[in-house]
Amino acid sequence: MDDICCRLFAWYDMHKRDLPWRSTRNPYYIWISEVILQQTRVAQGYAYFVRFIALFPTVEALADAPEDAVMRAWQGLGYYSRARNLHAAAKQIVKLGRFPDTYEAIRQLKGVGDYTAAAIASFAFDEPKAAVDGNVCRVWSRVFGIDCPIDSVRGKRVVAEIAQELLPDSQAAKYNQAVMEFGALQCTPHSPSCVDCPLADKCVALAEGKVDMLPSKSHKTKVIPRYLTYLYMHNAGSLLLHKRTGNDIWQNLYELPLIETDVAIDADKLFLHPDFLAWKKIVPHYTYKGFTGGIKHVLSHRVLHATFHELEVWGELSCPDGYVMVPFSELSHYALPRLVERYMQEKSGQW
Ligand code: SF4
Structure with a gap:
């Protein structure tokens, strides 16, 4: 395994948070938690996850629920199109007869993008697919000093290629969880903990004084x-x-x-x-x-x-x-x- 991964795994073993969706291989739970966490912090997301799963314990229960009930369960999370997509995708899965078990098949579900498909495929089915979210982009942009904007097609491709290259085939789930956790707790957007970082001697951004500048973005969203x-x-x-x-x-x-x-x-x-x-x-x-x-x-x-x-x-x-x-x-x-x-x-x- 690559030296960077070894250090990352050692860090993860010491620092990982005990979150309910980490200890399951149930693709439905993983899917729900990933969609909830795309729009809220872990502390708030945890309560929503527990409530959502209590209301709709299976993909069949979600598919059968009236849309108003799903929207009501989602109330306060925002991005309501995601709740509508979850509901529609649950119906797709029920029609299929089982939860799809490959990245390509999961990607066909309504509202499921590259990141969520890779997360489900690796966490639930061990498919060696790198999941690239904002945390992962930040970590690899800094470690490898990637200064092309991460919201550009090229920037996304470069980060995705690095993430995939580093992934150890037999430990995809742990690798994806570890990079994301590292981005959430150590290599944070503001004031990352570079002083005690296990990747400090490998980090181009730190060596070149660019930590605050990376990852770079091409344009800001117009509000x-x-x-x-x-x-x-x-x-x-x-x-x-x-x-x-x-x-x-x-x-x-x-x-x-x-x-x-x-x-x-x-x-x-x-x-x-x-x-x-x-x-x-x-x-x-x-x-x-x-x-x-x-x-x-x-x-x-x-x-x-x-x-x-x-x-x-x-x-x-x-x-x-x-x-x-x-x-x-x-x-x-x-x-x-x-x-x-x-x-x-x-x-x-x-x-
Ligand atoms: S040294 Fe700092 S910027 Fe570089 S990976 Fe570690 S925490 Fe992130």
């Missing part, structure tokens, strides 16, 4: 602001919700009636907005209770500036298509975007 004005409309102990459709964020999640604008608007501008005037035709009798909160919510490509206005509706409310009146006591059955959930929690303990 677009969005301005969301929500109407918290309630009537006789029930709240009006809307199920989002279309190809936007939060597809199939429930949210409050929304008016989206190009810039932030205050109550005066809200009252003159055509969408608000349209609501007044549907809900002619209400008491405006005021502006009841503002939340800034940061996603990977968007910054959402949300404001909330409360309206108490009088008399019968006939819901337009796609809307539903939900008793406060039943709100916990509905999957809400984290932003709306935060507002509800901050507003009161009504549910």
Whole structure:
């Protein structure tokens, strides 16, 4: 085995965290944990993993579950398209009759990319396939001093080739786990522990004073602001919700009636907005209770500036298509975007 791998394995044996998905060969558990961990830290991901597996203990249970239940279980993790893909891929697996057991076959599942397929294939089936995530990119970029951007096609290819070349065929699972753990705990994005690093004498970035510069990126993601004005409309102990459709964020999640604008608007501008005037035709009798909160919510490509206005509706409310009146006591059955959930929690303990 390569000297770098020997040192890495020795480090891993001493420092690895005891995580539930490390001690299993069940491809379903590994798959769920990998998708959850792509979007959250281990501490928070652990709780989601345990809850998700308790709700959907097998791939068949996940495939059979209503989509609303899956979205509800995913609530708070963000990237809801991943939950939808998990659900669709579970149905694919059930149709196949068994969990696919090669990298190529796993890669055919909906929403499964190179990294996740390699992780499942190596952890569950010992296939000698290097899994390359952000941690792995960082470690090898620094150790080998790769300065072409890791978000470029060439940069990704170079790192993937090095990762694959270093992989000892008979210990793919341990190798992949070790590099990822090393990136998460030792060779961290900021302030890596170079002083006690077992690879320090091999590390080009350290020798050349480039640790802070690697891995390099070609361009930064452009972050677009969005301005969301929500109407918290309630009537006789029930709240009006809307199920989002279309190809936007939060597809199939429930949210409050929304008016989206190009810039932030205050109550005066809200009252003159055509969408608000349209609501007044549907809900002619209400008491405006005021502006009841503002939340800034940061996603990977968007910054959402949300404001909330409360309206108490009088008399019968006939819901337009796609809307539903939900008793406060039943709100916990509905999957809400984290932003709306935060507002509800901050507003009161009504549910
Ligand atoms: S010496 Fe520092 S930068 Fe290099 S691999 Fe070790 S922790 Fe990472």
